[in-house]
Amino acid sequence: MTKHIFKITLLENGLNSIIKGIEYLNNYESNSKDLFDLKHGITFFHNGVELLFKEILSNKFGDEEIIDKKDSKLNEKYRIAKEKCISVFDLDKPVKTITFTTALQKITNQLKLDNNLKILLEQLQSIRNSLEHYGINKELEKVETLFLKLKFPMIDWLIENGISIPEALTKKWISLQQHILKNVFQLRGSTFIKEVNFEERHLEFSYIADYKKFIEHNPLTKISEDHFISYWETGNAKIKALNDGCVRILRKNPDLYSVSIKLMDINDIYSISINRDEIERFLKADFLEIENNWDDIFSNKYVYTKEYSLTFFDYFGTRNTIV
Structure with a gap:
């Protein structure tokens, strides 16, 4: 019997989340004005950035760079993975990976990251944290314009670090820019x-x-x-x-x-x-x-x-x- 494998790479996962986030943001800006579309857009986009950070760190410095060393069962997981000849990420209870904040710190310390882009990403993190853990009460225009400000420095930095940007992502982001400029x-x-x-x-x-x-x-x-x-x-x-x-x-x-x-x-x-x-x-x-x-x-x-x-x-x- 043929086994069907559910497999998505770290890179594919990250790019998909960013595209999905921009689709939600476009839907919010173009017609729905549903604040939960805005929420889902921010959440997906943030997740995509985090995954691409991990993709870049892993490619440049190895998988160890994205493993959370505070995992109390880390050594045991290494042992089991070695016995089974599989990756520690493929265990039934895989290793924990670093957070967005830690990934951003590593990126800042080990790779060239423009300070302006870092500040924008910290703002994204703050907004996402509010949505994930409590609620949000922020000026709407500042949240919307954040995605205008992020586009060029974010894409340029990703390309500089080996991430090929799909044409679909570029087109969706251009559409988002136009919607924000029109609405905001x-x-x-x-x-x-x-x-x-x-x-x-x-x-x-x-x-x-x-x-x-x-x-x-x-x-x-x-x-x-x-x-x-x-x-x-x-x-x-x-x-x-x-x-x-x-x-x-x-x-x-x-x-x-x-x-x-x-x-x-x-x-x-x-x-x-x-x-x-x-x-x-x-x-x-x-x-x-x-x-x-x-x-x-x-x-x-x-x-x-x-x-x-x-x-x-x-x-x-x-x-x-x-x-």
């Missing part, structure tokens, strides 16, 4: 955002205003070329998106200091870059005043009034023809 920051044209990157207190991203390039990046889109063209060619849509987006993001995320945005159409590259101090000087108002009087101080004038929107863009932005 309420950005114009969030569907047309191509790339997002966080670096400490700076956020940068780009819009696609060229339909052919948009299709290359979103092959499954249902947006027609006519709809796409009408969106970007209506009124002063490109300038509106850049002016509104850069100030809105700072308004909606006090942790950020600066924002840079690019928008690429067939002929030109539009760029804008601002920081908090520059905006407060230009508007002669601090961000508390801007928040409380958004329409009067900024939006009505520098987004919806063409003359002033162009003045704002000329001050902070540039437009260069593609050669």
Whole structure:
């Protein structure tokens, strides 16, 4: 009789958990708004990161590196595994492995880990611990934007340490970015955002205003070329998106200091870059005043009034023809 084996590798297990986590997060952001989808997304994602940490430690330093040496029956388990000629991980009562916190400490001490990424992962751990062991009462936007901030440093670090990132994971994370930018920051044209990157207190991203390039990046889109063209060619849509987006993001995320945005159409590259101090000087108002009087101080004038929107863009932005 053929025995069917239930086998999933540590690497497969970790990647699957991250993908499953992002699927739950996408479901939360795109339609459900069910806080338990958010909870499951965080829990799965955290589990996936922990498993991939162990995969990297095991590959670089051996399986001993991920075994919890505080296991009181460790020596006995080693003996039984040797007698049976199997791994200590395949015993009926296998060895215990290290926790997320210990894995993060080992990674920090033995491998190059950016301090900013370490802080973000500690925040993830704190949120997961609250959900796992008690309950949670945190500002929702800070939880959601954590996954924007994690994407690029996390993926870059995993690739640097030998983890091949599946295309499915990249696509799902891009979709999550767009949903968060749309829902948390309420950005114009969030569907047309191509790339997002966080670096400490700076956020940068780009819009696609060229339909052919948009299709290359979103092959499954249902947006027609006519709809796409009408969106970007209506009124002063490109300038509106850049002016509104850069100030809105700072308004909606006090942790950020600066924002840079690019928008690429067939002929030109539009760029804008601002920081908090520059905006407060230009508007002669601090961000508390801007928040409380958004329409009067900024939006009505520098987004919806063409003359002033162009003045704002000329001050902070540039437009260069593609050669």
